[in-house]
Amino acid sequence: DTEVTQTPKHLVMGMTNKKSLKCEQHMGHRAMYWYKQKAKKPPELMFVYSYEKLSINESVPSRFSPECPNSSLLNLHLHALQPEDSALYLCASSQHTVGQGYEQYFGPGTRLTVT
Amino acid sequence: SQQGEEDPQALSIQEGENATMNCSYKTSINNLQWYRQNSGRGLVHLILIRSNEREKHSGRLRVTLDTSKKSSSLLITASRAADTASYFCCEGSGNTGKLIFGQGTTLQVKP
Numbered sequence: 421d422t423e424v425t426q427t428p429k430h431l432v433m434g435m436t437n438k439k440s441l442k443c444e445q446h447m448g449h450r451a452m453y454w455y456k457q458k459a460k461k462p463p464e465l466m467f468v469y470s471y472e473k474l475s476i477n478e479s480v481p482s483r484f485s486p487e488c489p490n491s492s493l494l495n496l497h498l499h500a501l502q503p504e505d506s507a508l509y510l511c512a513s514s515q516h517t518v519g520q521g522y523e524q525y526f527g528p529g530t531r532l533t534v535t
Numbered sequence: 536s537q538q539g540e541e542d543p544q545a546l547s548i549q550e551g552e553n554a555t556m557n558c559s560y561k562t563s564i565n566n567l568q569w570y571r572q573n574s575g576r577g578l579v580h581l582i583l584i585r586s587n588e589r590e591k592h593s594g595r596l597r598v599t600l601d602t603s604k605k606s607s608s609l610l611i612t613a614s615r616a617a618d619t620a621s622y623f624c625c626e627g628s629g630n631t632g633k634l635i636f637g638q639g640t641t642l643q644v645k646p
Contacts, residue, residue: 424577453632462638462639465633465634465635468631468632468633470632508575514632516632517632517633518632519629520565520566521566521568521583521585521629522632524568524578524632524634525580526577527577
């Protein structure tokens with residue numbers, strides 16, 4: 421199984437809502453990532469988890485809160501978002517982070533609209 | 536910005552022709568990776584080339600790397616309509632797993 425799954429596929433939320441994005445992989449990968457992608461732009465890294473511990477936070481606002489409950493699951497909790505946070509949120513995983521380089525496997529993304 | 540540049544930004548060719556995309560990067564890479572993204576969907580890994588490699592092949596794909604010029608190129612031979620997508624080169628770190636994406640090249644292959 422080389423698939424990364426993300427739920428939901430689409431999400432519309434108001435600025436006062438709290439919601440969560442979910443990501444799952446069963447490839448035994450020990451590194452997981454969240455990216456944000458705006459239309460016609462490249463993905464931008466938000467967070468990196470290595471062995472279930474947060475290893476990189478790219479100065480992401482605190483209204484985005486990541487969580488890695490176990491080695492297969494990655495969540496992104498959303499609270500008090502702004503309309504400019506509307507984007508495609510991509511999850512990815514790789515075998516490890518440290519070494520000679522590992523390909524990342526991406527999920528299909530969650531398209532988030534903040535109203 | 537740490538992001539590299541890709542050239543051209545957009546490319547339109549006929550089916551059967553070859554497509555070449557170029558990438559310039561800024562950091563001291565451990566590896567360079569190429570990904571494809573079909574419209575508004577997840578990314579698919581195409582090929583990874585390490586900093587001590589100069590050329591790599593995978594099917595119809597050929598990637599070159601010139602670390603002295605901090606540049607890479609992706610060649611797709613005998614293109615197909617299904618190759619229509621955005622292509623990104625990514626600078627890879629050997630310490631953090633972090634990928635820095637270039638701006639991307641949008642390829643259209645006309646049937």
